[in-house]
Amino acid sequence: MEKNIANNGLDKSKEFILEFFKDAAISHKNGVLTIDGVQKSFEDFIGKKAPYKLVFDIKTHSKVKDSELIMQGSYFLLSIRDYLMDRGQTSLLKINIRPDLTDLSKNFPKGSKIIEVKQDGFDFFSEFYFLSVYQYLNEKKQSINNILVKNKEVLDLDTAKLKFQTGNKEEIPVIDLNDSYKVAKDCIKNNVVKEIKPMKLLLKEKLEKELKRVKEHYIKQIKEKDEEVETCERKIKLLQSKLRHTYYERDMDILEMQIRESKERLEKLKKKGYKERLKKEELFHVTDETEKHSLSIKNNLINATVFYYPLYKILISSKGKKRSVKYDAVFSRVA
């Protein structure tokens, strides 16, 4: 049954589901993938007992009661991701490599002869997988990068070309990867700088637009208030001048009342400290927009792997003299 399903051109999510539940009992009928006999630890984690009825389109989902909709980023897939989060964090791999004697000969003077090739201890390098999650506005992006480090240096090596098997921890000493981790972390930071470039551009453009709106708004607000103060002051002067030139008591009373009112208004405007208040408000909104358009980055180490491999002692004879050298077959280096 599984084969049939696989042949039907499954999408990546479906393939992943089948791989994840490879030890479970899987059946497929009418667009519903039923999964039973699931590990208890997964049932406990997800808080729901198997069987799980998995469907891959909304239409089927609405028809099948208690079904789980599987699509890119759906809740069930998120749960599997979270389940695996604390698992698979470390690995130990042994590279099976023997020196290529033809290649090796090129390292020695003409006429030299390899007498003996003998394994002599192990060396290792490490690999770090980082998950970088970028969150801004209502967007979330992520990338996974792996960095290889040996002797505090980042390696440019294609591990896919190497043959390796699960390692035996008894063959190697205790390994402290702290220094290598620091190197890898610095390297990932450089990667991050490149990756966030388009995000930064987008955010900057958006933020600048918003900040322009806020700033212009407050420039205008302050200008309007300034004008209001000026108008009020002009009005007081005008009324005072009128008062000086009037002879009728009734008009004087009215003018005095108007002056009093305008002065009160002016005092109120100035007392409130409108400039400071508006500047404070502006700062609040600038900070608010800056926060809103901030970019948050999470760089999490999700796996550290130790690759170890045999070193070789090569006994060579050249011009009647014998000497031995150490050979690193992974990097084709003679020590």
Place this chain on the structure above:
Amino acid sequence: MKTVNSVKISIDKPLKIVEYLSKDDLVILEKIKNRHFEDRKILDLKLKSEEAAKQSEIKELISYPLIKKNLAFNLPHQQEGALKILRDLDGRVLLADEVGLGKTITAGMVLKECIVRGFVRRVLILTPPSLVNQWKEEMSTKFDIDLKEVSKETEWEHTDIAIASIDKVKNFNTSTNEFKHSKAHEIYWDIIIIDEAHKLKDKNTFRWKFVDRLQKKRLLLLTATPFQNDMIELYNLLALLRRGHLGTISEFRSNFLVEGDERKPLNPAELKRKLSEVMIRRRKDEVRGIRYMKRIPSIKSITLNWMEKRAYDGVADLLLLHYYDFNGDPISTNLAMYSILPKITSSSKSSIEFLENLMNNPKYHPTTQKLAKELIWQFKNITQDTKIDSLIELVNEINKKDKGTKILIYTKHPITLKYISDILGKQKFKITEFKGGLTNDEKTRRIKEFKEETQILISTETGAEGLNFQFCSNLINYDLPWNPMAVEQRIGRLDRIGQTKDISVYNLATKGTMEEHVVDLIINKMCCIGLVMGELPIILFNMGLDSSGKSGSSKFEEKIMNAFLSSKNNLHRFESEINKVGSEINKGIEEYKQTKKYTSQLLDAH
């Protein structure tokens, strides 16, 4: 989940970049040191799981399958709205759908999606006080979001997903010149939702200022009527969302308002364009899947027999003319009256309960107590209860028309509930009782019982608050709260999305008593005039009648009681007073309809 232990902040001016480092990295290095290695295949699976779980741009609501089972109906406009808010509007929006389209559900979808996608950690919902519990319940049952109510100022710091009554938290302490809940302003909220946001129409209120000072990444303002009196209210609302979006107030006036008329837009097309950048509004007639059922009012007039009439008039006289305290001074009756009057019109049982309390309480004058004793005797000698007989007759009529149809009977008083239940039980009707104080499990059990086994549910309003009975279409108000909001709540249990029949609202009213006129006003002139659920509260709010008055009762109720007191049990005078209230309400309704029309003309015109 991984824990974040240190935060490094670097400012790349003007852009802010925050980088989080995980302490779990060190755990992994420690595992290596301790020679704890796992199968490499798990890593391969893990990398694939990251790929499968990767969420790219928001094209659909990935949380919808989680909540779908909890929603009674799939209404596409709600999902579309939530998507638009997140995808196109950056989560800062005025959601101004017409009443009845489920703005709460749309907001809940936005919130759930943000939580599932990991966008939000700190959430705040602000609602009017009367809606806090409703929100808590809806978010819990439909979205599995547990909201914690904040009422003390010390609770802010430790509450990540908070709900609060905006009326409570907006309190300003004039002596310290600070908001009592200023702690809320120190938090950076990932999302804030404000229900009934039209209450933020005035920027000079503490309510507006409190909201304005909140730091927020996303803000959802919910209201069907973003402006009621003039367009400055709309300006003030949008100032909370995006300062300066409509310019300064002077610019707004000169660009968008006809001089001298703040209700008229000068440039409606441009204003609409500006609004579309921050607002979502859908009309009822453009969404699919919602059927609006009619409310059919029916008043069953009851003619009291002479013994009942004598007792009823006796209680009214006692209250108006012989209600004395121990010293023989007339008791200032207003406050007491508000709670007493509905009791004496509810049932003879609740009248007797009131009179017995009066008779046994030494704070009353012996004359009053003597009268009470006499009236109890009169009530107890009444051989026929006309009101309960009429109820039996009504229930039989409904049952005859549609055999076995579900009936919900409401009463204000638990003692009346028990009385009705006993009497109808003797008539061989299967009954479920529903009152305050039931546990959630018990409530669920009784709802199930009513849905599947019994025909009649008798309830007090505190019992059925927030519950849905859309499978029932007959409501009987055995007595009526003199508060139209409470009546609206009663009808609202049935008048919900999913109701497939027109709703019959039956009301018992005693002829020749004030009840007759009150029922006519509340039912025929307010609750059953074709308004959509949720509109009447807005109208009462507009009229300033939604809040409590000095007595603690609603201001509307006070109006009715005052009419009773000033009429001195003269029914003609009472009727004329009630008619005045009716005219006032009618004016409010007309104004609301005008506002709605005005809002619609501005926002919905093509």
